[in-house]
Amino acid sequence: MTGTTRTTPSAASPLSRRRLLLGVLAVPAVPLLSACGGGSGSGGAGGGSTRTLAISAIPDQDPELLNRLYPAVADCVAAATDLEVEYRPVTDYTAVVRAFQRGDVHLAWMGGLTGVQARELVPGATAIAQRDIDADFHSLFIANRRAGLEPFDDVSGLSSIAGSSLTFGSETSTSGRLMPQYFMEQAGITEADLAGAPGFSGSHDATIEAVASGAYDVGAVNEQVFTATQEAGEVDLSDVVVLWRSPGYADYHWLVRPDLDEEFGEGTTDELRDFLLGLDAGNAKEAEILELFGAESFIAADDAAYDQLEEVARAQGLLG
Known part of the structure; x- marks a missing residue:
């Protein structure tokens, strides 16, 4: 401690x-x-x-x-x-x-x-x-605009992140790793389909910054924290696009x-x-x-x- x-x-x-x-x-x-x-x-x-x-x-x-x-x-x-x-x-x-x-x-x-x-x-x-x-929480998949990925409405759209670099949050984060990985599996995407091993930023705000800077093409993040970051205006999100909002859990x-x-x-x-x-x-x-x-x-x-x-x-x- x-x-x-x-x-x-x-x-x-x-x-x-x-x-x-x-x-x-x-x-x-x-x-x-x-x-x-x-x-x-x-x-x-x-x-x-x-x-x-x-x-x-x-x-x-x-x-x-x-x-x-x-x-x-x-x-x-x-x-x-x-x-x-x-x-x-x-x-x-x-x-x-x-x-x-x-x-x-x-x-x-x-x-x-x-x-x-x-x-x-x-x-x-x-x-x-x-x-x-x-009781009805959500993850977001976000991307740097330079990755050229477009938003989608269904879990199957996650297949489009194949070939991209991706960072999760903490290794034991529910909204930043567990459920995003689950949804990726539903779309048939495994770590082998990504551009290198996934990263683990350690926190949701770090994931947002990593994607905004272009260090990673895609990130999985807590919707609540992303929304708050937008409202705060403390991180330049002009190059960040929300690809997909997950079902609730x-x-x-x-x-x-x-x-x-x-x-x-x-x-x-x-x-x-x-x-x-x-x-x-x-x-x-x-x-x-x-x-x-x-x-x-x-x-x-x-x-x-x-x-x-x-x-x-x-x-x-x-x-x-």
């Missing part, structure tokens, strides 16, 4: 607010922590646990931006539950899964694939909430360990779920943190919604 940010229920520290889906769009900095009111939780029915509840998240975007968002989440969780909460940043997707497996992280913001991997390693782990956009979610109530008191899991589901975009203070996640609200998550991803991951050798 790369460091920690610890928050007690009464702590407050400034956050530069970024109006970006998941924190990628810059706007004038304002304090976010005013969004977190006083705690109404009991710290679990056991009351007053002195243990630290650790949260983490997959590093799907610029670490500097994520290190602004998640300490604010930790502050809000602390205020809502009366627990001491600590954000533990990590360097890659696999590190989140391993930390969750070891019990070093109790609550994690996972992608669809990393959540499936973590649930396989930690039986009983449960997805408790997802954003309103996560379940993706990001908050995952909790099965021993959370044992560690922090009976009812802690329900308290965290209630906090997340209760965030209200109609409340100006709570709307700030929802905006950072690019969501109108969090909704209940169902482990079964990720069965498709589990099946695809097994077929690609990414589980077991």
Whole structure:
């Protein structure tokens, strides 16, 4: 792990607010922590646990931006539950899964694939909430205009990327690798059909920059991040064309360990779920943190919604 940010229920520290889906769009900095009111939780029915509840998240975007968002989440969780909460940043997707497996992280913001991997390693782990956009998430295939590729409307159109160079995001990204590779396979495209081995940029914003610069002809990227990058105007996308928008699938979610109530008191899991589901975009203070996640609200998550991803991951050798 790369460091920690610890928050007690009464702590407050400034956050530069970024109006970006998941924190990628810059706007004038304002304090976010005013969004977190006083705690109404009991710290679990056991009351007053002195243990630290650790949260983490997959590093799907610029670490500097994520290190602004998640300490604010930790502050809000602390205020809502009366627990001491600590954000533990990590360097890659696999590190989140391993930390969750070891019990070093109790609550994690996972992608669809990393959540499936973590649930396989930690039986009983449960997805408790997802954003309103996560039940029907989409990938985009984007291309540099100089590659000469034209947009298409059907998965079969992916056959046109044969002979092109391509970069995915992280190797265990759902929207930046797992599902794009699945759709490529449906179109009969394998790595052998590409111009060299595919790249792995490590994050969605890095994929966008790699395609915009011409380092790769084609990239597979999270639709949400691409849209936010367009709105931010911070990357020159004049040479980037969207080739195709994938069908929907379940993706990001908050995952909790099965021993959370044992560690922090009976009812802690329900308290965290209630906090997340209760965030209200109609409340100006709570709307700030929802905006950072690019969501109108969090909704209940169902482990079964990720069965498709589990099946695809097994077929690609990414589980077991």
